[in-house]
Amino acid sequence: MQSSCSALCVLILLVTTFTAAVPPVKVKLHDSATLPCSKRCSGSAKWTLFDKSSGTLAECDQTSCRSVKEGYQMTLAAYRAGDLSLIITDADFTKSNTYACDCDGKDLCDVTLQVEHSESTIPSVKVNLHDSANLSCSERCSGLARWTKYHKPTDALAECNQTDCRSVKEGYQMIHDRLTITDADFTKRGWYTCLCDGTYLCDVALRIEALNTPRQIKAGESVFLDLDISDPVEVIYSSTGSSSGQICTVDGHSLQCKPEYKQRASVQTVLELKEIKPSDSGDYTIRDFRNKEDIHIYTVTISDGEPLPRWAIALIAVVAVVAFLAVGILICFLRNKKIREVLKTESIFYWKPEQNSPSETGSLNVEAPSPDVGDHDDGLIHNLIGDIEEILTQNPPNLGEQISDRISRIEGILTDDPGPLQNPDVLIARMSDIIERLDPIPNYSDLVTHLQIIINIIRDPMRQTTENPEPVRIQSTIIRSPEAVQNSRTITYDPRTESVAQGDPQETTPLNKGSQNTELQNLH
Missing domain, CATH: 2.60.40.10 (Immunoglobulins)
Structure with missing residues (x-):
């Protein structure tokens, strides 16, 4: 008999449970939600959370209805008509829960609310794996700000008030109302909710870059x-x-x-x-x-074949980089060498004493002292003048010091050997061209003066090898780049008048000041 009563009680309980069960209510974020309960109550009807943790949310009796907590409502007209539904005005993720309605303490309805998230409605922050992530709301909180996982609204991660902040769980920190996740791994993906004094403030999604x-x-x-x-x-x-x-x-x-x-x-x-x-x-x-x-x-x-081991791939990459650098260095070296060779090609042309006119064809005599052959004074001085021309072309930071060194060495050669030079007029022509290029540059007046003193030394009659010197002509061109030579000009030195001019001996014009970066060019 006792077993029959127990079975009957269980049956009644099951019938009551299934008849009171209501399908979950699903709404979009921030929409209003109505939790249905079509039951009549002659006394006091109240809605609470299923676990009774929050106290009464809203209630009605025969005379009135009232909202105990903001955002939860019941209507008197519906109550009198046998509709005890609860209206939630703004369904955020903190309200995803199971709710219970009772009449004078007797349970009538249990309803679950599910707030659905959407990619378009929730702002997101995306970071690389194990980077730190900062989540923040557009609205400020003047009270107690608390961050939680959206599906665990009572499980705080970190919180701040107006004077103090504290980390509730390791790996989460707050500054004002911003949440910092110090190590964003895949377990921390998802939606986070910020509450201000228990009221919903915002949701932010954390994503990890794939x-x-x-x-x-x-x-x-x-x-x-x-x-x-x-x-x-x-x-x-x-x-x-x-x-x-x-x-x-x-x-x-x-x-x-x-x-x-x-x-x-x-x-x-x-x-x-x-x-x-x-x-x-x-x-x-x-x-x-x-x-x-x-x-x-x-x-x-x-x-189809054996894959290369990692060390082999790394070795190939290193060899490729080294080869690329070597080719680049070789190209730069060859270019610089080409420039040096061009600048040191001292193809000097002058008129023979027996020549009547510079315009006569076939009357040119080529004198080209090689910088690398012979140890006579002219060759050594030509070498040093070639160095000065190359220094002017390269324009290094210590240009003045390098040119001053070459000029001093030229002066030393002339002082040690006061005898005659092979082609003093050619030397004067080249040094006069250097003066024309240095003269417009500020702070180099001492170098110009030093060169003029050397020219006066070379003009000494003891240095001359002929009693009737003729004009000397050299062709100088401005170098624009290592690949191209442009803007040719002819420079003429007339030892009879000790003048330097631009053009042939019979048709000369003054040299342009400021010409620079010149090279000697063969006239063939």
Whole structure:
């Protein structure tokens, strides 16, 4: 008899439970929600959370209804008509919960509210794996600001008031009402809610940039794909020339795959795809099944031969870099060498004493003292003058010091050997051209004066080798770049009048001041 009574009680309880059960109410974020309860109550009807943790939210009796907590309402007209529904005016994630309605302490209805999130309604912050992330609201909180995971509104992560901040859980910090996640890993993905004095303030989603990993394997081997998260995932395959699509889903140790992959796939802690063929090359994306968020993208390349080991790939890369640098250095060296050779090509032309006119063809006598041959005074001085011309072309920071050194060495040669020079007029012509190039440059007047003193030394009659010197002509061109020589000019020195001019001996014009970067050019 006692067992029959117990069974009857259980049956009554089950009937009561199932008749009172109501399907969950689903609403969009910030929409209003109505939790239905079509029951009559002749006394006091109250709505609370199912666990009674928050006290009364709203209540009605035969004479009036009142909202105990802001955002929760009941209407007297509906109450009298047998409708005890609760209206939630702004459904945010903190209100996702199960609610209970009772009449004079007797439970009538239990209703679950589900607030659905949407990509377009929640601002998101995306960072790289293990970077720090900062989540903030557009609105400020003047009271106690508290951050939680949206589905755990009572589980605080960090909080701040007007005077103090504290970290409730390791890895979460607050400055004012901004939440900082110090190490953003995949477990911290999701939606976060900020409350101000217990009132909803904002929601922010944290996302992690998808990892990208290349995999090169040999045909016939297996490829192993880390799943990275414990949530259900799907594996999406895509390749150039073929359509992309889902090939497998993984939920814990449960694996579901398309027929062509069913015998080739297995899962333990990672997903293994066996017997890979060249046609399997492509991208394999591990995607969060619920949130449709890419977690990891593997770019798989299948080779017919043995794949190169990592050390060999690294060695090839180093050799390529060294070769590239060597070629670059060689090119620079050859260019500089070419410039030096051009600048040191001292092809000097002057009129022979027996020549009547500079315009007569075939009357040129070439005198080209080589900088590298002979040890006579003219050759040494020509070498040093060539150095000065090269220094002017390169324009180094210590240009003045280098030119002063060469001029002093020229003066030393002339002082040590007061005898005659082979072609003093050619030396004077070249040094006069250097003076023309140095004269416009500020702070180099001492160098110009020193060169003029040397020219006066060379003009000494004891240095002359002929009693009737004739005009000396050299051709000078301005170098614009290592590849091109432009703007040719002819310079003439007339020892009879000790003048330097531009043009042929019979038709000369004054030299342009400021001409620089010249080279001697063969007139052939």
